[in-house]
Amino acid sequence: MHDVLPFGLLIGLVALAVLAAVLSNRVSERSRIPAPVIFLVAAAAASDLVPALGDALSVTAIQRVVTVALIVILFDGGMNIGRRRLRTAAGAIVWIGVAGTFVTAAAVALAAHALFGLDWTTALLLGAALAPTDPAVVFSVLGRKEITGRSGVILEGESGANDPVGIALMVALLAAAGTTGFGAVTAGALEFTLQMGIGGTVGLAGGALLAVFIRRVPLPSAALYPLRTLASAFVIYGAATVAHGSGFLAVFVAGIMIGDLPAPYKGDTRRVLASLASLAEIVAFTALGLTVTLATLPDGHAWQIGLALAVLLAVVIRPVLVGLLMARVRLSRGERVFVLWxxxxxxxxxxLGTFILTSGRADTLRIYDIIFVVVAFSVLVQGGLVPAVARWCGVPMRTMPPEPWSLGVRLRHEPDNVHRYRVTPAAPADGARIADLDLPDTVWISLISRNGHLLPLNGEAVLRAGDDVTALVAPDDTADARAVFTTPTPT
Incomplete structure (x- = not known):
């Protein structure tokens, strides 16, 4: 029992770290400093001040921790998008997520080779590492504001697509590192194709099987439903990885497949996954921060190179090259600028930098330090300016005030005629009395909520944009009811 006190201290410290992670979002909202960068820099500084922290976990162990975190983040991200939202921008997401990753990686590699003298293999690895994006940072600094329209979907979908693409590209480059010439290109292309093809196939099949599983197999307790869904995501990741495919792409695709699926305890499952994804983001940044040694940043001009590449990425490479790829994407000028920024x-x-770090190549520590500087600049400087850029660009947003109280009814069987609508500006219902709505007789409005308050249900009540309306609708009249409360979505 002599280890009880140290173990108790460890539990207390871990719990304090989790509380700090939860409360960091309030700090982020007020300071406009993204919460992840706080933990990234703090962990890096702590590992310098207390070297034992950095030595407690090996780089391989940290890679595994971050892998687990990314599975949760990508699966939750896929569920947030769902097939319905994906259809509004599927072509743009796939095009930018795949082609954008390649052109960004190539441009960074060219800059690293031409400007800083890195050999081509190292430069390509650096480009592949810096190509993926992370919209979670964007949403963390926006606080309670939610991006509406296609720009938010494109940001989420692009990251969900380019994370697996970037990881697969890095794996392909490392696999081809031992060969030269045409053999290297062939080996890399084959590995990348296998990673994406198998990962996408397993994701589609796994998502379809998961949809049947969660709808057809009941469980004895409501608390088990979120656990089943999360465990299934890890099974899908494992199946894709064992088959030599991209497990990250598989879980992202599977999440999209079930995102819009009506399922028992779907709301409870979404809330649990969202909470775990938020925590996973902090855990990932903290764990990765422990692998960084701030004292080595001046070595080999790592911080200067990183800062130069970060600025090039922010103001030249992404705006120009990805901007060209987005030329035919239907967005307003302001939305386009916002997505590029x-x-x-x-x-x-x-x-991906840890993959380079453990690859056995020369000068890996300097490359890792460069990646850290780029990420720190991107999250701190670019991320800090996101709210201002959103205002300047006139990006459509809506404020999402907290709604800590819920009102609902649990049913034994799946309801087939309950629908929830949000009244959109300029919809037929906006500014109209309930009695004047052109609704079929089979539509019965049962609940109206405005700014967190319930409205009385009488014919004289006037609806406004932003009202949440719950209605009972006959299956044949769902399209007519939707047309009354919402405006057509641009394609």
Missing amino acids: SGLKGAVPIL
Whole structure:
């Protein structure tokens, strides 16, 4: 029993760290400093001040911790998008997520080779590491504001797509590192194709099987439903990885497949996964921060190179090259500028940096330090300016005030005629009395909420944009009811 006190101290410290992670979002909202960068820099500083922290976990162990975190983050991100939202921008997401990753990696590699003299293999590895983006940082600094329209979907979808693409590209480059010439290109292309093809296939199949599983197999307790869904995501990741595919792409695709699926305890599952994804983001940045040694940043001009590449990425490479790829994407000028500015770097580039760190190549520590500087600049400077850029660009947003109280009814069987609508500006219902709505007789409005308050249900009540309306609708009249409360979504 002599180890009870140290273990108790450890539990207390871990709990304090979790509380700090939760409260960091309030600090982030007020200071406009993204919460992840606080933990990234703090962990890096702590590992310098207390070297035992950095030595407690090996780089391989940290890679595994971050991998687990990314599985949760990507699966939750896929569920947030869902098939319905994906259809509004599927072409743009796939095009930018794949082609954008390649052109960004190539441009960074060219800059690193031409400006700083890095050999081509090292430069390509650095480019692959810095290509993926992370929209979670964007949403953390926006606080209670939610991006509406296609720009938010494109940001989320691009990151969900380019994270697996970037990881697969890094794996392919490392696999081809032992060969030269045409053999290297062939080996790298084959590995990348296998990673993406198998990962996408397993994701589609796994998502389809998971949809049947969660709808057809009941469980004895409501608390088990979120655990089942999360465990299934890890099974899908494992299946894709064992088959030599991209497990990250598989879980992202599977999340999209079930994102819009009506399922028992779906709301409870979404809340649990969202909480775990938020915690996973902090855990990933903290764990990766422990691998960074701030004292080595001046060595080999790592911080100067990193700062130069970060500025090039922010103001030249992404705006010009990704901007060209987005030329045919239907967005307003302001939304386009916002999406190009908000391609922030996050945990995935540092994770890919650990792959380089453990590859056995020369000068890996300097490359890792460069990646850290780029990510820190991107999250701190670019991320800090995101709210201002959003205002300047006139990006459509809506404020999402906290709603800590819920009102609902649990049913034994799945309801097939309950629908919830949000009244949109200029919709037929905006500014109209309930009695004047052109609704079929089979539509019965049962609940109206405005700014967190319930409205009385009588014919004289006037609806406004932003009202949440719950209605009972006959299956044949769902399209007519939706047309009354919402405006058509641009394609």
